[in-house]
Each structure stands twice: as C-alpha cells, then as structure tokens.
Amino acid sequence: MTDFTLNRLTWRAPLLTAAICVASTVAALAQQTTEDPVSALGTLVIWIPFILKGFWLNFVMSVLAMAFATVTGVLLGFMQISPNAVIRMPAKLVTHLFRNSPWLVILFAIMFLVPFQITLPGGDKILIPDWVKATVGFALPVMANISEILRGAVMSIPSGQWESAESLAFSRRQTLIYIILPQCVRRMIPPWMNWYALLTLMTPMAAILGVNEALGNTQAAMEAAGARPEFLIPFYLFLMTLFFIFIYPLSIYTRRLERRFAAGS
Amino acid sequence: MITADNWTPDQPIVALHDVHKSFGENEVLKGIDLEVMKGEVICIIGPSGSGKSTLIRTINGLTPVTRGSVKVEGQEVHDPDLDKLALRRKVGIVFQQYNLFPHKTVLQNVMMAPVLVLRENKDEVRERARSLLAKVQLNGKEEAYPAELSGGQQQRVAIARSLCMRPDVMLFDEVTAALDPETVKEVLVAIKQLAGEGMTCVLVTHEMGFAREISDRVYFTDAGRIVESGPPAQIFETPKDPRTQEFLSKVL
Numbered sequence: 001m002t003d004f005t006l007n008r009l010t011w012r013a014p015l016l017t018a019a020i021c022v023a024s025t026v027a028a029l030a031q032q033t034t035e036d037p038v039s040a041l042g043t044l045v046i047w048i049p050f051i052l053k054g055f056w057l058n059f060v061m062s063v064l065a066m067a068f069a070t071v072t073g074v075l076l077g078f079m080q081i082s083p084n085a086v087i088r089m090p091a092k093l094v095t096h097l098f099r100n101s102p103w104l105v106i107l108f109a110i111m112f113l114v115p116f117q118i119t120l121p122g123g124d125k126i127l128i129p130d131w132v133k134a135t136v137g138f139a140l141p142v143m144a145n146i147s148e149i150l151r152g153a154v155m156s157i158p159s160g161q162w163e164s165a166e167s168l169a170f171s172r173r174q175t176l177i178y179i180i181l182p183q184c185v186r187r188m189i190p191p192w193m194n195w196y197a198l199l200t201l202m203t204p205m206a207a208i209l210g211v212n213e214a215l216g217n218t219q220a221a222m223e224a225a226g227a228r229p230e231f232l233i234p235f236y237l238f239l240m241t242l243f244f245i246f247i248y249p250l251s252i253y254t255r256r257l258e259r260r261f262a263a264g265s
Numbered sequence: 266m267i268t269a270d271n272w273t274p275d276q277p278i279v280a281l282h283d284v285h286k287s288f289g290e291n292e293v294l295k296g297i298d299l300e301v302m303k304g305e306v307i308c309i310i311g312p313s314g315s316g317k318s319t320l321i322r323t324i325n326g327l328t329p330v331t332r333g334s335v336k337v338e339g340q341e342v343h344d345p346d347l348d349k350l351a352l353r354r355k356v357g358i359v360f361q362q363y364n365l366f367p368h369k370t371v372l373q374n375v376m377m378a379p380v381l382v383l384r385e386n387k388d389e390v391r392e393r394a395r396s397l398l399a400k401v402q403l404n405g406k407e408e409a410y411p412a413e414l415s416g417g418q419q420q421r422v423a424i425a426r427s428l429c430m431r432p433d434v435m436l437f438d439e440v441t442a443a444l445d446p447e448t449v450k451e452v453l454v455a456i457k458q459l460a461g462e463g464m465t466c467v468l469v470t471h472e473m474g475f476a477r478e479i480s481d482r483v484y485f486t487d488a489g490r491i492v493e494s495g496p497p498a499q500i501f502e503t504p505k506d507p508r509t510q511e512f513l514s515k516v517l
C-alpha cells in the first residue's frame with residue numbers, strides 16, 4: 001500500500017518535468033516564424049554539447065568541493081569535540097562563521113581575497129583558475145555543516161558506549177576510532193548526501209564570477225545565437241532538467257537510506 | 266602502608282577508605298570504608314539513589330573521588346599518575362544497560378579489547394572468547410549482532426567481554442535490573458558460576474534471594490553511608506539498624 005503511493009510520488013515529479021519540456025518545445029515550435037533560419041529548439045540542439053561541457057565543470061567542482069569539505073569538515077568536527085579548549089574554540093569559531101554566512105558572500109570573499117596567481121619560493125608562478133577558487137568557496141560552508149554533522153553524530157551516541165569502552169581500557173582516541181565513529185558514519189551518510197545535492201545546486205553561482213560552467217555557457221550560447229527571446233524557455237528548461245536528472249535520483253536514494261536507517265535502529 | 270609494590274594476595278584486593286564524592290553541592294558518598302579480600306563475593310544493597318552505582322564506579326576509576334582513598338591490589342586508583350590501562354585490565358565492570366557495541370558481532374565485542382588494547386595474539390584471544398561464550402551458554406551466537414539477542418543474552422555477552430580481559434576483580438552494577446524476569450536467572454547462573462570459580466566479585470543488586478545465597482558479606486547503604494554490614498544471614502535475619510530493617514521489610 002505504502003509502496004504504491006511511494007512509487008507514484010517518485011514518478012510524478014519527473015513525469016511532470018517531462019510534460020513541461022514537451023509543452024515548452026511545442027510552444028517554441030509554435031512561436032517559430034517562417035523567416036527564422038533555425039528554430040529555437042534547433043539552436044538548443046546545436047549548443048547542447050557546449051552546455052554539457054559547462055555542466056561537466058559543475059560536476060567537477062561539486063565533487064572536488066565535496067571531497068575538500070568532507071576532509072576538512074571531519075577534521076573540524078573532531079576538533080570541536082576535543083577536551084582541549086585551545087583546539088576546540090577555534091574549530092567552533094570557524095564552524096559557526098561559515099555555517100552562518102551567505103554562500104554568495106563567502107564565494108565573493110574567496111574570489112577577491114585569494115590572488116589569481118601565487119609565486120613559489122623558486123620564482124615559478126602558478127595561476128589559480130577561477131573555477132578552483134569557486135570550488136573552495138563552495139566547500140567552506142559545506143565543510144562547516146559537515147563539522148556540525150560530525151559533532152552531532154558523536155553527541156548522539158549513548159554515554160554508555162564511552163563508559164564501557166573506557167572500562168575495557170580503550171583510550172579516548174581508540175574509543176573514537178573503533179567504537180564511536182563507525183556508529184556515526186551510518187547516521188552521517190544521509191545528511192552528507194543532502195549537502196552534496198545542495199552544493200551541486202549552488203555551483204551555477206560560479207557563473208556570476210565568470211566561470212564557464214553550465215549556466216555561464218547557456219547564457220553565452222543564447223548570446224552567440226542571436227539572443228532571441230524565444231530561446232529563454234527551452235534553454236533554461238534544458239538546464240534545469242540537466243540538474244534535475246542528476247540530483248533527483250540522489251535525493252530519492254538519500255530518502256530511502258534515511259528510512260532504512262530509521263527502521264534499522 | 267600498603268602500596269602496589271608491597272601488596273600481597275592476603276591483603277584486601279579492593280580497599281576503600283573514607284571515600285567522599287560530591288556532584289557539585291550534592292554529596293553522594295559521605296565516607297565509605299569497605300574491604301574485599303581475594304575470592305570474596307560482596308553485595309551492596311540499599312535504596313535507589315543511595316550512591317551504590319557511584320560507589321562501585323569509584324573502584325575502577327570511572328567516577329573520580331572527591332576525598333579518600335581507593336586501592337586495588339595496593340594501587341591507589343585516584344593517583345593522577347596511575348597507569349589506567351593496568352587498572353582497567355585488573356577490574357572488569359558490567360552495567361545495567363549491557364552497553365555492547367552494536368556495530369560489532371558478539372565475538373568481535375568479546376575480542377576487541379584484548380586484541381586492540383592489550384595487543385594480544387588474535388588467535389589466542391579468539392579461542393578464549395569462544396570458550397568464555399560457551400561458558401555463559403552462548404555457543405552458536407558468535408556471529409550474531411547485539412540487536413538480535415535478548416536482554417539476558419546481551420548481558421551474558423557483556424560478562425564474557427569483561428572476562429576476556431582476564432580481570433582479578435569483577436564489578437556488577439544491577440546487571441539484572443533491566444531484564445525480563447525470565448532472563449534474569451540465566452544471568453544470575455553465570456555470575457554464580459563465576460563466583461564459584463573464585464572470582465572476586467562486587468555486586469550491586471536488588472535480587473535479595475541471590476545476594477543472600479551468593480555473598481560472603483552484605484553491605485547496606487543509605488544516603489551515601491554504609492549503615493550496616495555483615496554475613497548475609499545476619500543482615501537478612503537480624504538486621505540491627507532501623508534503616509536496614511525498614512528497607513528489608515519493603516523488599517522482602
């Protein structure tokens with residue numbers, strides 16, 4: 001019974017999107033006047049490889065940012081639960097600073113504070129491409145949130161686990177590694193995946209800073225093809241569909257994991 | 266004075282002297298004196314909130330004391346320079362809530378500490394773990410996860426896990442209090458067998474029949490003090506203190 005409703009829910013959204021796509025295509029075709037050399041849809045088809053190339057950069061930025069955010073976020077999270085205040089306090093400060101700042105402000109700050117090239121001690125110059133800076137800018141807020149997720153997961157483990165580990169002569173470090181963390185990973189996966197989805201959806205903000213990702217390329221393509229108003233619907237709809245197809249299965253999977261973990265514990 | 270260096274097995278294996286413990290303003294232990302000889306089984310009984318758990322947890326250093334001395338084999342437990350690892354391998358504890366590691370199988374639960382902490386040979390530890398599990402009647406459950414077991418079974422795993430460290434003293438803090446009545450007995454049987462083999466045991470329990478049957482001495486605590494202690498027959502049949510009389514009249 002629930003399965004049936006669930007399946008319907010699961011399939012309704014993509015079907016709706018597909019329907020809108022078809023409708024807009026029809027609308028675009030209808031708008032087409034005889035003197036138009038190429039239809040809006042035809043133009044889109046020509047530019048799809050270019051937009052996909054941009055989307056590849058969104059994907060690369062999201063994966064790299066997530067990897068960076070995971071490593072630094074887990075580190076920060078550990079520092080947050082340290083009994084030593086000298087380690088704990090700075091970690092809390094960094095975590096709360098980046099969790100409570102607008103993403104776009106962080107992005108701008110990174111873009112304009114980090115130099116576009118760095119000079120190595122040997123005199124060699126390394127250029128830092130804008131998309132790398134944007135990746136760091138996206139990673140920072142996610143890092144702060146992963147830090148909180150880790151802290152929260154550790155706190156949610158019953159104190160009896162710590163006590164029995166301590167009674168069995170485990171050190172604090174061993175307790176964390178062998179007993180607490182393995183139990184945290186399970187709890188952390190669904191929120192971690194949610195943050196990945198959110199991060200991916202934020203990557204087009206890089207277009208504002210001139211990074212040639214999917215949104216930037218879509219706009220450039222429309223511009224190059226003559227900037228006709230009837231391009232807007234098919235081009236942007238195509239872009240939305242692209243992100244949708246990538247993110248939606250992920251969010252379904254996350255929800256499924258959440259339910260499984262909720263039922264399992 | 267008895268220290269870790271001159272302690273001999275004919276001296277108390279556990280010795281508490283004038284132990285005080287406060288949580289903030291709340292003084293929970295108000296001067297506890299208690300001695301346990303090797304191979305002895307003692308039971309601590311008393312109303313809830315009287316400090317029994319706090320008392321038993323000072324013995325393995327889980328709860329630091331505010332004042333007084335706690336010695337295990339002559340070693341001061343609350344010495345800041347104490348080698349905690351050495352103490353914890355000597356003193357095992359089993360809790361009311363079992364506290365098994367839910368992400369590990371029964372066998373892994375039992376093997377973990379000797380392998381990871383004591384760095385003992387894995388095959389030897391496995392042998393020992395299997396025979397301990399057999400001893401607490403859990404053969405065939407080695408690969409099960411804690412969540413698949415009944416409360417009584419989990420508690421017996423917790424006992425085996427503690428024993429796998431080869432402790433000299435075992436502490437039991439109301440280990441049957443969270444169990445269904447039908448699984449209480451299997452846990453008591455395991456403890457009784459252990460006591461029969463000469464293990465030094467300190468038990469906090471509400472099972473008065475069991476306390477009477479198993480213990481060499483019974484301590485009655487009330488409001489952070491030991492009110493009365495003696496052989497079980499004396500405590501249960503002719504309690505001297507009115508507080509003991511009142512408590513026993515309620516629970517027996």
Ligand SMILES: Nc1ncnc2c1ncn2[C@@H]1O[C@H](COP(=O)(O)OP(=O)(O)O)[C@@H](O)[C@H]1O
Pocket residue numbers: 288291293312313314315316317318319320
């Ligand atoms: N960690 C703690 N922090 C503050 N108070 C505590 C703590 N542990 C125990 N207490 C208090 O100490 C008193 C005795 O508790 P406990 O030793 O658990 O008694 P018992 O085991 O006899 O029921 C209670 O009033 C309890 O609230």
Ligand SMILES: [Mg+2]
Pocket residue numbers: 317318319439
């Ligand atoms: Mg208690």
